[in-house]
Amino acid sequence: MTDPSGSGPGAAPSKGNGAGSPDTRYAELRRLLVGPEEAQLRQLQQRLDDPVLHAEDVSRIIAEAVELRRGRDTRLRRALLPVVEDAIRLSVQRDPSVLSGALFPIIGGAIRKAVSGALKGMIESLNQTLEQSFSLRGFQWRFEALRTGRSFGEILLLRSQLYQVEQVFLIHKQTGLLLHHLSSRDAVVKDADLVSGMLTAIQDFVRDSFSPATGEDLEVMQVGEFNLWIQHGSRALLACLVRGVPPRELRRIFQLSLTRIEDQFWRQLDEFDGNVSTFAPVQPILEACLLGKLGERPRQRHTGRWILAGAACLLALFLAFTAASRQRRWNAYLRRVASEPGIVVTSSESHWGSYLVTGLRDPLATDPSQLLADAGIPPEKVAFHWEPYQSLQPRFLSIRRYQAIKDWIESQSVFFELSSSYVGDGLLRPVARKLLELDQAAEIAGKRYRVRIEGRTDPPGTVSRNRSLAQERAGAVLSELVRQGVPPARLVASAIPRSPAESGAETANSWERRVSFHLLEP
Amino acid sequence: MIQKKICMVGAYGVGKTSLVKRFVESIFDERYHTTVGVKIDKKRLQMEDGELTLVLWDLAGDDELEPLRLSYLRGASGYILVADGCRESTLDIAGDLHSRIAGVHGALPFVLAVNKMDLEAEWRISEDRLARVTALGWPLIRTSAKTGAGVDQTFSTLASLLLQDLK
C-alpha cells in the first residue's frame, strides 16, 4: 500500500520539482482525484496510531463485543481465565483482607450452614443406624426402655459409649469468671479459669464481629478432637467439652441443667461479686452432665483399696436401696393422690430428694398434703402447685348442689299477720320442693343434716305470749311442709326467743313476724 | 475464694502484656509481639482477709485501625490503664480510654501505670504533667516491666481498691 502520510520517500521531493513535470502532474492528478479520501485516510490512520483515541474507540464497543463473543463460543472465557486467576492471586498477595472482606458475607454463612448441615446429617444418620440396628444390645436397651418407662433415646444416650463428656464449665455470663468446673477424669485440668475466660472472650468477639444485630451466639466449637457445646442462659453459660460424637439428646440435658441452675441460683448469679464458693451446691447438677463412659474406671490393684472399694460399694448399695425405697414410697403416694376424686396430677418432678407436684384440684377434694403423713413422706420435701377446677365427679356435683340449695333455703322467710300463725296456702310449696331436692343431693354427697324451722315474733306482747306464738308459727310451717311430703325426721321446729335488750323497741314490725330456716350439720 | 476480672488497657506497645508477664511469671522479653484480641491470665493474691484470684484480660492495644473493643470490659471489676513514659501521646490515649470505659461501664476502680521507667534517657513525660494527673485523684504508679519496679504494687493497689468496693 502507498504511504499516504506524506512523510514517505515518494512524497517529500515532489515540492522541490518544477511545475509541469510528469511527476508533478501525476501528483496534481492524484490530489484532485483522491485528495478528500486521502485526508480521511490520514485521519483514520491517526486515530489508529494514537493510543488515547484508539482506547476511547475500543471502550465504546468493548462491552457489546464481549457480550457477542461470549454468546458465540468459549474462547473468550478460556482467554480470560488465566488473567482473572492471576488478578486474584495478586490481590490476595497484596492485601488478603480485601477479598476475604468481599467474600465473607457469602462464605461465612455458607460455611456455617454447610458445617452445621453436615454435623446434623452425621448425627442424624448415626442416630438412625443406632435405632434400626437390631443387636442383642439394642434389644436389651429397648427392653430397658419399656421397663423403666424412659424413652429409647434416653436409654441409648445412657448406654451407648460413643462419646464422653470430659469437662463441664459453669461460667458467669457477665464477668466470664468460672463459677464451677468438673472433669470426668482424675487428671488435673490445667487452668479451667483461663479456659472459661477465653471462651467468654471468644463469645464476645464473635458477637462483636459477626452478628451484632441478631445477637446470635456461638453454640458449637470444634477444638481439636473435642466438641465444645455451649448453652447460653440469661445469666450463665454452660460449656461442655465432649469427646466423640455427642447425641442430640445431650444438648437437651445440658440445657435442662443450665435452666435448673439459673432457676435455683438466679439471685447468686445476679449478685455475684467474685465469691465462687456460693456455687459449690451446683456440683450435683453438673455431675449429671458428665455422661458417657463414666463407668470404666481403672482397675484397683491394692487390697486396701479393694476394702475401700467394697465399703464404697456397700455404701452405694445402701444409698441405692434407700433411694429405691424412697422412690417406691413416693410412687405409691402419687398413685394414691391421683386416685383421689377431684385431683388430676399433670406432672411430678423430683430434684435431689424433694418433689414438686403440679395439677388440677377441686377445692372440695381431699388435701393431698394431708396424705403425706400416711405415706411416710416429710411434708417439707414436697411442694404442690394446684390450679383450681370444678370436678364433674357425681359426689362433687352433689356437694355443690347441696350447698346451693342450703344457701337458698337459709335465705327464705315466711311472714305472718299480727298475732297469727296461719300459713297461707301454697306459700311453702317452693321451700318444700327444694327440701326434697336437698334430701337427694345430701344422700349422694354423704351429708347429714336437719332443718331447724325458726319461729319469731315482733316486740309487742308479753314474753311468754310471744314465745308460744313463735312456737306455734314454727309448728305450723313444719306441719305444712310434712303435708307436702318432706320427711318429718329432717325437720325440727323451735322458737327463737327475743332477748330482753331487743324487747326495748316496742313497735310492731312485720319483718320480725316470720319463720326462717337454718340447716344443722353435725 | 474471691475471683475478680480485671482488664489491661492502653495504647499499643506500652507494655500491657509485659506487665502481666512480669506480674504472673516474673519474666521480661525485649521482643514485641503485639496482642491480637485478648490474652487471659490469672494470679492468686494473698490479701489480708483471704485469697483473691485476679483473672487478667490483656486486651489488644488501642490504635486508629483497631479501636479498643469496650465489650471486653463487660463484667470487669476494675482495670489498669497503661501509658508509655517514652510516648506522651499514650497518656492522652489513656485518658481518652478512661472516659470511654466510664461512659459504657460506669465508674470502676482503676490504676494508671506509667511504664518503661527504666528508660530514663528516652523519658518524655514531664513531672509537671504527671503531677496534674495525680491532682485529678488518679492513682498513678511508675512501673517497669523490665526491672519489675512498681509492678506488684500496681496490681495490689487495684486489688485493694476492688476489695474496698466489696465492703
Ligand SMILES: Nc1nc2c(ncn2[C@@H]2O[C@H](COP(=O)(O)OP(=O)(O)OP(=O)(O)O)[C@@H](O)[C@H]2O)c(=O)[nH]1
Ligand atoms: N525497656 C522497657 N521495655 C518495655 C517495658 N515494657 C514493655 N517493653 C517493651 O515494649 C514492647 C511492647 O511491649 P508489650 O508488652 O508487648 O506491649 P503491649 O502494650 O502489650 O502491646 P500491644 O499488645 O500491641 O497493645 C516490647 O518490646 C517490650 O519488650 C519496660 O518496662 N521497659
Ligand SMILES: [Mg+2]
Ligand atoms: Mg500486648
